Amino acid sequence: MTSPLPSSPAASVLDLAPVVPVVVLTDATDAVPLARALVAGGLPAIEVTLRTPAALDAIRAIAGEVPQAVVGAGTVITPEQVDACTAAGARFLVSPGWTEALLAAMRGSGVPFLPGVSTTSEVVALLERGVRELKFFPAQAAGGTAYLRSLAGPLPQARFCPTGGIGPQTAPDYLALPNVGCVGGSWMLPAEAVAAGDWGRIERLARAAAGLRDAGERCR
Numbered sequence: 001m002t003s004p005l006p007s008s009p010a011a012s013v014l015d016l017a018p019v020v021p022v023v024v025l026t027d028a029t030d031a032v033p034l035a036r037a038l039v040a041g042g043l044p045a046i047e048v049t050l051r052t053p054a055a056l057d058a059i060r061a062i063a064g065e066v067p068q069a070v071v072g073a074g075t076v077i078t079p080e081q082v083d084a085c086t087a088a089g090a091r092f093l094v095s096p097g098w099t100e101a102l103l104a105a106m107r108g109s110g111v112p113f114l115p116g117v118s119t120t121s122e123v124v125a126l127l128e129r130g131v132r133e134l135k136f137f138p139a140q141a142a143g144g145t146a147y148l149r150s151l152a153g154p155l156p157q158a159r160f161c162p163t164g165g166i167g168p169q170t171a172p173d174y175l176a177l178p179n180v181g182c183v184g185g186s187w188m189l190p191a192e193a194v195a196a197g198d199w200g201r202i203e204r205l206a207r208a209a210a211g212l213r214d215a216g217e218r219c220r
């Protein structure tokens with residue numbers, strides 16, 4: 001299949017793909033077949049979270065063996081992790097939060113990044129620092145689509161990747177918002193399917209998720 005993604009570094013994480021799967025892997029040998037299933041289903045931008053010791057090996061494997069994927073790192077919470085992720089081949093970086101030190105390291109990485117925010121003041125603080133593209137986390141718990149819609153009035157220059165508690169029923173509502181570029185989520189990666197190596201099921205769930213942008217556009 002052909003990938004809609006640019007081969008050069010993307011300027012923005014938000015424009016890579018409408019839905020970004022958030023992956024937690026305990027066994028790095030699952031990374032390549034999992035990534036191939038996501039790509040085949042139409043979800044080529046893949047966020048591998050640093051929640052497990054297998055994460056860096058998983059990023060390295062996907063970067064080396066699945067050229068149609070754009071692999072990034074999630075749960076990046078220290079400056080040291082930034083270097084480790086880009087050395088492993090991560091092409092974007094995502095954090096559930098931010099600090100000044102983390103922001104400086106992400107800026108210096110040379111790859112697009114999304115610091116995480118959940119309040120209006122954090123959005124203002126990051127705009128003040130020249131960062132307009134943000135993860136909104138935990139999206140459902142922090143106010144969901146109503147919160148993001150409210151931010152679009154006073155702060156239209158901020159754009160978001162909401163993540164956390166989003167599923168196939170709610171993703172189209174987020175994607176229909178003017179300040180949402182993409183959504184993140186793990187709903188297309190049920191833990192039991194990963195454990196069983198049921199890549200066919202994951203590909204089917206990915207294909208359904210990849211079609212949700214159109215559902216969002218119909219709601220606009």
Ligand SMILES: O=C(O)C(=O)C[C@H](O)[C@H](O)COP(=O)(O)O
Pocket residue numbers: 022049051074075076094095096137163164165166184185186187
């Ligand atoms: O690991 C991180 O860096 C996070 O910020 C958390 C994840 O983005 C969410 O846990 C994914 O959301 P779910 O779709 O609810 O599983």
